[in-house]
Structure formats: C-alpha cells, structure tokens
Amino acid sequence: MPVSELIRSAMDARKKAYAPYSNYMVGAAVLTNELRIYTGCNIENAAYTPSICAERTAVSKAVSEGKRSFKAIAVVGSPKGELITQYAFPCGVCRQVLREFADPERFFVIVAKNEADYRIYLLKELLPESFGPENLY
Numbered sequence: 846m847p848v849s850e851l852i853r854s855a856m857d858a859r860k861k862a863y864a865p866y867s868n869y870m871v872g873a874a875v876l877t878n879e880l881r882i883y884t885g886c887n888i889e890n891a892a893y894t895p896s897i898c899a900e901r902t903a904v905s906k907a908v909s910e911g912k913r914s915f916k917a918i919a920v921v922g923s924p925k926g927e928l929i930t931q932y933a934f935p936c937g938v939c940r941q942v943l944r945e946f947a948d949p950e951r952f953f954v955i956v957a958k959n960e961a962d963y964r965i966y967l968l969k970e971l972l973p974e975s976f977g978p979e980n981l982y
C-alpha cells in the first residue's frame with residue numbers, strides 16, 4: 846500500500862479546504878481497490894449544518910465515479926496556517942459512511958502528521974460492533 850503517496854495526497858487536498866467558520870482545514874485521500882486515489886477536503890457552509898467533512902467529500906467523489914471498493918483512507922487536519930501537529934481522526938458520521946463501503950476488518954484508516962509520522966488503524970478498531978449493509982436482511 847502506497848502509504849506515503851496517500852498521505853501526500855491528503856495533505857495536498859487539505860490546502861483546498863473551505864473552512865471559514867472553524868478555520869480547521871482537513872484533507873483526505875481514499876484508495877480504491879484498483880489503486881486509484883480520490884481526494885477530498887472539508888467544505889463548510891454559512892448555515893453550518895450543511896458542512897461536509899473531507900472524508901465524505903473523498904468518498905462521494907469516488908462513489909459518484911463508480912468506485913465502491915476501498916482499501917484505505919488517509920486523513921490530515923490542522924488549523925489554517927498551522928503545521929499538522931496532531932492526528933485528525935474521522936468523526937463518527939464519516940466512520941459510518943466509510944463502513945458502508947468497507948469491510949471493517951480489512952479497511953485501513955491512516956491518520957498522519959506527515960509522510961513519516963502516522964498511525965494505522967483498522968476501521969473495526971474505530972467503529973466496533975458496527976451496523977452495515979449486511980445487517981439489513
């Protein structure tokens with residue numbers, strides 16, 4: 846898995862974040878089973894609740910282009926103009942959206958400060974005992 850490329854893609858996407866209300870810039874890069882990368886940033890809104898996270902932007906771009914099988918996602922976040930000094934974990938809503946298209950025991954969530962400083966989790970660790978498509982029978 847090209848971890849450093851995925852992290853670099855998330856860092857590039859973070860630069861595009863539209864976050865005038867929180868000032869917190871997030872970038873994400875999702876890797877498809879075919880080894881294609883789709884990136885996303887958070888996009889806030891004056892009405893606040895329509896805001897979307899970087900992870901869901903990336904997943905939406907991939908799914909809307911016909912990709913539904915993913916291996917991993919890299920996420921980076923920090924306030925505008927500041928270095929990335931903390932790991933940015935996907936929020937609960939994004940974990941659930943990732944769950945829709947991922948096997949929790951095989952999908953990796955990579956949170957990074959830079960290409961050399963990152964942690965890797967299985968989605969199952971971040972969203973245990975999850976509810977997914979298989980539960981609707």
Ligand SMILES: O=c1ccn([C@H]2C[C@H](O)[C@@H](CO)O2)c(=O)[nH]1
Pocket residue numbers: 864867869870871886887888889896897898899900920933934935936939
């Ligand atoms: O994992 C996360 C957590 C937060 N945000 C965004 C939402 C909002 O625009 C800003 C502050 O919560 O960061 C993300 O994009 N991904």
Ligand SMILES: [Zn+2]
Pocket residue numbers: 898899900901935936937938939940
């Ligand atoms: Zn989120």
